[in-house]
Amino acid sequence: MRWLLLVSASLATIALFLLATATSNNTMFAQGYDTLVLLNGLLVGLLMLVVGWQLWQLRRNLRSGVFGSRLAVRLVLLFALVAVLPGALVYAVSVQFIGRSIESWFDVRVDRALEGGLNLGRNALDYLLRDTANKAGQIALALTENQGDFAATLRRTAEQTGVHEAALYTATGGVLGVAGVGGSTAAVEPPPTPALRLARLQQTYAKIEQMGDAGLVLRVVVPVNTDDRLSPLKLLQVIEPVPRPLAHDAERLEAGVRDYQEISFSRGALKRLYALTLTLTLLLALTSALGLAVVLSERFSAPLGLLAEGTRAVAQGDFTRRQPVVSRDELGVLTESFNTMTAQLADAHGKAEESRRATETTRAYLESILGNLSAGVLAFDEDLKLRTANPSAAVILQQPLAELTGMALADWGKRLPALSPFAELINEGFRASREGQWQKEAEFRVANLSRTLMMRGSRLPGPAVAGGYVVVFDDVSELVQAQRDAAWAEVARRLAHEIKNPLTPIQLSAERMAVKLTDKLEGADQDALRRGTQTIVSQVAAMKNMVDDFAIYARQPRPGQMQHVDLSALLLDVLGLYDNLRPHVALSLPVAPVFVQGEPTRLRQVFHNLIANAVEAQAGVSPPIFAIALTESDGYVTLSFTDRGPGFPPDVLSHAFEPYVTTKAKGTGLGLAIVKKIIEEHGGRVTLENAAPQGARATLVLPTVGHGRPPASIAKVSI
Template sequence: MNRPARWIWIVALVAGIGAALVLAFVLSLSTAGGGFYERHFVWLFWVNAAVAALLVLVIGVAAVRLVLRLKRGKFGSRLLIKLAGIFALVGVLPGLVIYAVSYQFVSRSIDAWFDVKVAGALDAGLALGKTTLDALQADVAGKARLAAERLGDSRQPSPLVLERLREQTGVREIALLNHSGQILATAGVAPGSSPPERPPTTLLRQARSLGVASQIEGLDDEALSASDGAGGAPRLRALALLPDASIRLSPGDDRFLMVVQPLPRKLAVDALAVQAAHGEYQQRALARDSLSRMYIGTLTLALILAVFGAVLLAILLGNQLARPLLLLADGMRQVAAGDLKPKPVFASGDELGGLTRSFADMTAQLADAREQVQRGVDQLEGARTRLQTILDTLTAGVIVFDREGCIDTVNPGATRILGLSVAAWRGRHLGELPELEGFARSVEQRYEQLADRSELGGDHWQDAFELARPEGVTLTLLVRGAPLPGEQRLMVFDDITEVVSAQRSQAWAEVARRLAHEIKNPLTPIQLSAERLQHRLESKLEGSDQALLLRSVATIVAQVDAMQRLVNEFRDYARLPAAQMKPLDLNALANEVLALYGQAHDRGQLVVRLTEPLPRILGDATQIRQVIHNLVQNALDAVSERADGRVEIGTARSLGDNGELRAVRLFVQDNGPGFPDKVLKRAFEPYVTTKAKGTGLGLAVVKKIADEHHARLRAVNMHLDDAPESPVTGARVSLSFSLLAPAPNPETDGGPATASGDATQVL
């Protein structure tokens, strides 16, 4: 046993012996009566207080040590305090029960030393006397009120009337008083006797406020020991306010009727005797209270000693029980912090020692399992990193949906293709994006169809969708979908807009080449044959026949010329030469082309807004002139039927977010009817036109030239107040050239290149 344990056992033993001695002392003196306690009450009280203070001090020191241990953060302090509290509670509760029983026993035993019946009889007698006096006082007050009511009916309050009232009420004396209590008339006063005394002022105030008031006078030892005179005998006095105002001498002059009735002397003597006996009995009971307090104080001291011993034993037993628990709790804390090193074992053969050994074995197994899990996590993280790298580098868009159909994973390719920050919508449905609502419904239908035919062996689906963007661009997406484990869904899509456009352009180029080859050859013989027929037959025919011949030949020649022009346009579209990239001034090229539209410019139908200066671009001058010409001509054709038709052509700089020059933009806009929706989606495809006599190759050629120059081509309808649901106010076509030429060096380049000498070749 260590030193603290021995010290605790010693103190507990001393406390137990002290409690036993105190109880033996109390029992030995319990039969000696209360005199000893009464004589030595003061010093016994202070001895008990000193012993209790000493015990409280020891317990306080132990509590302070536990609190300081807790504040220093020493591990296990809370557990020690809890165990000490539990064991102390186990010791204190029985002690409190015994204390309560002993308290009741001592109290009842001391009460039994006194005659309870006598105390009850005295109390009952005192209550009876008080009740009798109250009844007599109430009776005299009632008689005074009755006499006042009868006197109020009489108009002449003479002594005869007062005597009659005295006889009717059966009182000893009756008197009429004014508002200050002065006696005006009396009845029933014995001859030679002094008149009744004036009532006290307090009694007058009570009678004035309540209507009637009464009191008992002369009920004390001095009055009873005096002579039987009127002034010394006990009596009952009552005052009643007269209700009838007719007997008042003046307004506000109240009158009172006073009734005096003697109190039986025997009743007064008995009442004073009962009161004196009751007071003496109470004084004698004070010794009983001091004796009871002494016994209770001794019991309290014994309880404190018992609690002290219980607390010390609680600390000792709690320490012995807490040591393996603290060892186990410290090991758990280390494991919770991630420390899986070998843990110490408590050397004992009981269940707690076995628990620490089992915990040490479990910790070793957890360490091995964590190493295996860490290796698996490292492998999984490596695989995930590789997969994420692959997804980030994919040009195709990838979106993974969770089991609720919400967006879970998005790669940068999806954001780039859709032009939307889809990653910001993780945890939400794809259809919640207003721009992708229809696309999301179509995709959901494909997944439902795949689920319906999954029993037939279908494990994925593939389809092409057209997605309209707000800026007027229509994307063609090739989408592939498949289910994933865990009820997830995978969607992979590519932007095949350029591929589809290129395929269509290539197909149309092949069609144009074959049509030009097949149609061009017979056109010249047809025209020559028609002209030869006219030459041979014109002179032989007359009148209507000759006119019919001329009209027919003119029709054949005109249609052959139209077919020839169509064939030439198809040939030009199919055989568009490769662009020869050179530094060009876009404003200079625009001015060269616009010189051909001087008449439209003079009428105010064509407005030019060129930004100066513009950086040079890399391009083919011939092809860009053709682009400007086609766009301006299409715009003028769109407003030809409007009196207020207006076409605007301009150039501008396109700046990035940081203010850096990003591209040079050319735009042509008009206030015509705009593009129909079905035409806007395929405006740059061959043979798509809104003109009655057009071939639909103008914008197709512009698209092909834009692709050659890596320029971004856009066609949109303009709306009133820029609201998509508002009416269309015109159309706008723009090209953004991102291939910019380096700034010219006047010393080596000899000035900016404009290629103005080639203007006549295109126009």
Template sequence: MATPKIRPLLYAMMSAFGVGLTFIALIMLSQAAQNSENFDQLANSILWVNILCLFVLMVLLVGNLFRLFRDYQQNIPGSRLKAKMVGMFVGLAIIPLLIVFYFSMQFINRGIDTWFNVEVETGLDDALTLSRNALAMQMRDHLSATEQIAQRLRETNSSQFIYEIGKLREEIGASEITLFGRNSRILATNSDLSVNNVPSRVSNEVMMQIRQNRPYVSLDPLSNDAYEIRTAVPLVAENMPDIIGIIRARFPVSQRIGRMVNSIDSSYTDYKRIVYLREPLKRTFSLTLTAVLMISLLASIFGAFVLSRRLVSPIQNLVEGTKAVAKGDFDMRLPVPGKDEIGFLINSFNEMTKGLSIARKQASLSQNLVEAERANLEIILASLSTGVISLESDLKIRTANKAAGSILNVDFSESRGELLSNLAKEHNVLNELFVVIKKYLDEGNMVWHEQIIVHSDTGRRILTCACSDLSNDTMENEGLVVVFDDITIQIQSQRDAAWGEVARRLAHEIKNPLTPIQLSAERVRRKYLNTMPKEDAEILDRSTHIIVEQVAALKEMVNAFSDYARSPDMEIVTINIAILLREIIDLYQEQESKINITFDIDSDDLKFDADPGRIRQIIHNLVRNSIEAIPEDIAGTISVNVKQCDINNIKMIEICIEDNGSGFDKNSLGQIFDPYVTSKSKGTGLGLAIVKKLVEEHMGFIEAENAKKQGAVIKIFMPENEKMREKMISSFKHKKDNGVHSL
């Protein structure tokens, strides 16, 4: 807060600043009145300068008026004298200001009206209409010439198109004529430009109009005030109504006509802009003049306050000082005006504020120690990979560390003090955790430990949760703390290891006796089938046939077990993904004629480092699953899309396989990659589990979801090369150390 010695200087500086702004506004207003072209540049500046000046004076005046009214109501010495001086200044200043304001308004309104002439506006309208009609006539003539070219080309042999187009271009004076085929491919072109200048493609607007069998013509601006007329007409077969091509022609407009058109259009636009600004100009000048009047009036009123302030300054400073102390400003010090009674009073005030300031600093030091301890605790919580949420007794959020937000997919940065139930309504995973917490609280259990399953957008996740209360020594409940961790990856790893061991043992135990069983059944069939009665022979034939079929099915299952349980010894080579996938898709397309399989890739030269045998197995399994999921009574479609993508600065190859089959069961969507989880009547349930294992061997990951309309979508993401694979491993380690449980 300014001291009594500084405050008069500050008021004088602000007053001088306001007066300076007023003179600047008047000078700018005078320039704008002399030349209307300066209006756009100066109008906003004039208005803002006046507003700023008004603001400065209003700030000063409002403060002084408020102080005067308060002093007058409280009968403070000097307040009545100050009120009389302000009244005299207002009376002396308002009458001449109103007279000047009236005559200035009359001058502005009549002066602006003399700027406009009706005959000039009519002449500009006629010139603009004439220029547009001239250009429209040229456009019609050039379009007619293009249509005649189409007629002549329709009667010309296709081998003569290039020669004929060159001849026709010179006849009609076009700068370029191009003939496009049905697929927008250039069939012939002739131009007066350089040989290396390739004609541009046909725009969508032209294509849309030509498909409606309508000609196209447009006037396009070029550089250097030049224009160009572009026409396009369909080329129709001689004996058929089908459109077999598009003829596009470009005609230059002379620079002289272009400059004239631009000059007329610019002059017309400038005049219309001035006409449009006629009334706003009046209003702006009137508003500015009104602002100047207000500034002058406010400046006069403020002068009265400046002259009367010194009479009551010491007492008013003391009042301001007491208010500052009441607001908590204990560093307030007032200058001592002298050694009289007022000086003694101000000295006592300064001693009092000094004692209060010392006491507040001691309290602030204690508060800082508490805050430091809180900050240390927050640092410890932030470094944990386990999620921690502390709640008030009414379940309002007190604190939540970074790992809690990562695990629950919730931003807790601005949720302090918010009810956990309100935040849970907007986040599915947090809502499921809240239901568990609420259940135990309703049962009266403040301390509990449980492993729960939640469902997020990426599938099912397993959380291990523990809760403790925060009761103090007086047994008052001050809230609770919930600690949880995402153990989905650990559980999945343990499950995969267990299933791998089961698969290895089953493959070993079952595979050995299968071949003797099959050979024995076939031997019995050959030896006794022809020696037995017909009825017994049919039974033997059917039984041995069933044994052989079931042995084959068991062998297929054993092979699936072996694929799932085998060790990840891979032969990484650089492969062309487009060639590999096309071979697989062509194979299935020949076998499944009722299903349309499409393939799309960013580039046919897209390569990445992988084991080709395992990539083939991945695609085989996924395409076969899609085929089996499509009902026989619908037209099946399978789309395979490959593209490059960037995930967390790691270059990846994304393979997306989408079908229109029955899709996944929503209840088991988070478990479809687990072994023996399947919705099909046939199969071992190991297909997607093997696919997931093969993808993870390449340090990739796989996602599954239902399509928006119908069917299923499988997305595979694998690093592009060994360098990206190493970055992927480093990313996993970093995220695990920081409590992040997903890519």
């Protein structure tokens, strides 16, 4: 506390000296006077707190009978008496003297002269600004009347009016032309935001502004109305530099007036500031005198106080405190014993802290690994209660697994019914495995979608606290679906190859048989022959259609056929084949064309399949409805087909895109499979859902390539 008092008193003295210096220095006054006043106030307050604390300590020592406390009280009273009386007298005289001196600094005649000069400069600048605005209006009128060549008109009228710089802009800030007698080659500065707002309101913007090295300039922005339907509003900006002598004189005059007004307005503040400086000086002297008296008493209690402070620090967990041994008596032995004790405690605390950091590092490392795994990981205790689950587990299952922490696996279905089959499978896996390890591939409903999970469970070795079970699972739905698609594509390719070859000979043979034998038979035999050959031909045609579906499904994408396709035009082209459906079609298309990168023939096949499915689904519905909507958002185009048919049964909906899955009495089940395959080859996705209150909806999502007029390589579709 002794050194704190000394340092505080020294800092307060230095700060008070700087404060007195700043009072007579305008630059320092403006930059740091408030900071110095605050600093001095804080330092004096700190000194008062230190001295107050010392006086409280002295009073406590006096009541406790500490040796030397009575002498310390007498010294404090003596120094306070010596400091207060002269300080109070000097303080009162100084405050009165400074107040009267400040009032004599100001005169009313100076105020009037400065105000007149300032008004004269402002009127001169206002005259120049009005003149510039008139010139801008003349140029704007000429531009409105001659809209053929804005640049030539701007140059001619700018030279006629003699403006320094004139620039014509679009409403969005694009430069249409620059002219003027200034002949500057630098980039023109665009109109400010307030000017743009006033121009849109058909108002003129006129301001005197400071523009970098150019000094004061007159900026005028006026609206120019044209016949351009895309951008009818243009903006004319005229910039005239203020003559340098006038700008220089105006700045000096304004600066002089501002300085004088600041000093004049701050008369009362100056009085208060000087009084505050004297007050701080008085308080500094008083607190320093009191502190000096109190310091004398500290030498008697310093050693015991240091030990008490060290004990409090150890109690708060600080084991680094070491107290100096200043004597060889019993007090020195006590201090040395205290230092030894704190050193031993610091060593023990350091080892414990190191062990804790190592444990936290290992735990953070494991959590980082689990957090970045794409597979889901679930850890259970011996009673199959969930200990922890990584974020991927919640993402794969689409369930808040954090709510299940500490809950037994058997109770998961009560909290989250969607996880009941998943929990039962884990329970069954550990119950049926003898060595605590099992692996299964199962299919679950996740967010109303059928997902295939590969699961593996294992028992953790170790005691009951560290042991337990762990389950690792991953979503392999895409992999399984890719394997199925590849297998079905190979089957379709082989069927198309093996079946298509004999179909044509069969058909030709049946037709030749009908031609040669029809005239040789009569009556019932002739009818039987005709019906038989027609049956063969029709069934061969049906098999050819099926083989064609197989070929389409097995066909590989052709990158060379990809081009820009206007989906709106292609959809209208396909709907042209269904003129009988037009009264029942609710079509919603964007005004602007929407282009995708695709193969027109295959996209046409997609639209045909979906429209044909909707027609067949509404065979018994009257009246049928075909709702087709095309929208674009965030770089993707969404195309939906909705009907009022019976929709899809739940067991069919989850497998609707697989081959040979159909609800029709006659059908190959390849229509939706072909749609999914083509859309995915185009980088998109397709979804099916049952519409409310009845019907089905197929939604296609494809990436777009842009808007507007198609380039030369875009496929043209007749409408």
